[in-house]
Amino acid sequence: MSGIVFERDDAVLRGYDRGEGAPLLFQHGLGGSEMQVAENVPDLAGTRRLTLDCRAQGSSTAGTTRPFSIGLFAADALAFCDARGVESFAVGGISMGAAIALHLAVRHPNRVRALILARPAWLFDPGPENMRPYAAVAHALRHAPPAEAKAAFIRSDTAAMLAKEAPDNLASLLGFFDRPDPEPTADLLGAIAADGPGVSRAEARALKLPTLVIGHGVDHAHPLATAKILAETIPNARLVEIPPKATDKAAHIVAFRAAVTRFLHDLAMPTEFRS
Template identity: 35%
Template sequence: MTGLRREPRLAHVVTGEGPPVLLLHGLGGDREQALGLLPAEGRHTRIVPEMPGHGDSAIDSDEPVTFAHFAYLTAELLDGLVAAGRISAGPMPVVGVSMGAGVALALAAARPDLVDRLVLVRPSWLDRSPAPNLAPFGVVAELLAELGPAAGEQAFEAGAVHRRIAREAPAMARSLLGQFRRPGARENSRVLAELPRSLPLPDREAYRRLTVDTLVLVAPRDPVHPLDLGLRLAAFLPRARVRRLPRKLVDPTAHDTAVRCAVHEYLTQGR
């Protein structure tokens, strides 16, 4: 694996050998989450950026927190890697989880020359702003800004939002608590507050104009990544198919294994 690089803007990793694939992490995630979307032994060159306010990518105080901006920076990165001779020119598969699925859609719409096909894992955004299923992230952001990581985590864990999610989806509750512990949590909290108000594409017609081949991976009973949202997204996209996965919030290991298998099969067995 190469080290993290900061040219042109996003910290990123390029690792492996074989056909290139772009892997995009979720809200509050990082490169390790994105790398987990494919089996480690798969023969691919993995291109893994970290969006502003995530991992080792800093965010400027006046920088937009939108899908359009994140897609622009991703395209800039890919163009730079091609110019430097680190990857070959041409479209590639793009795999994104949650927020990364939204960035993948925005990238496919803005730069179709870069995208061969899409895999959208547990999408969380569609055509409502702010997305109601993402309201817990706003609560986390507010507590981080007001109280900081340690006190904010204690307040969130004691609050009604956490108690409700812990009853419905314990793994998701643990994931939200983890937002308080990630590096730069307080400094990057506005990403959690602002991105739920952005949309990957402006309206349903924009989705219907997106003709790239797409696989949508959904799972039941996930309050942040509703199954119904994924099904509606697939219905909007002219060339989408759906694959259902085991419920993540009961057995995360089985779910993550199913994601990797589904992505690997889709990328290696054609369309």
């Protein structure tokens, strides 16, 4: 699937629109792309899934607008829905994509009919502690050539901690040093690590829409506690805990896809027929 070219200011973005039925806007995590979404979100009959590769990620260019932000990425995704003629939709995302989804649900309640927060990395404040390793990678890339920066990061206390506690997070972080565009990569990681969804706890507590929260352990960047707090804060949210990606990726993906499938199935089914 080659995607759809979508331009915003001077950024050339790549969007994806597949399937037919009730629209679902689903966004990837930091440094991810449509490929991450396709791996975790199944193609379902009766669902039209839209995804936009965010600026400087996937097949989308960085453009010159700075700083990058969750709000900017949310505005891009909403504009993509507008361009595709999609007015009302369920919205979800993984990690950074979950923050984008929460931003859209609060800021555009008239357009969002359901919410999926998968592996959330943020609560309500910008720059949480769990995002500091991303800021450290940004710092390293700004102060040395990529190969030297990577070697220095591997020797750091942060890398040693992640190797023990969250090896999947470490592998993801090391991949940023191998990207061909170190300057926009540093801009991306530094800005997003310091950002947040721009949503208060009170605003999340006031949400009135079906919500699924997916969380798991063995993940420094996406603490299970964050998923639990969001599920407790958003009224009537459903929390599903799945196997950690770091310990069993295959089981993680199966459980992720099953949780999304069940939620969308229940969303489409009249209340009186739900189990």
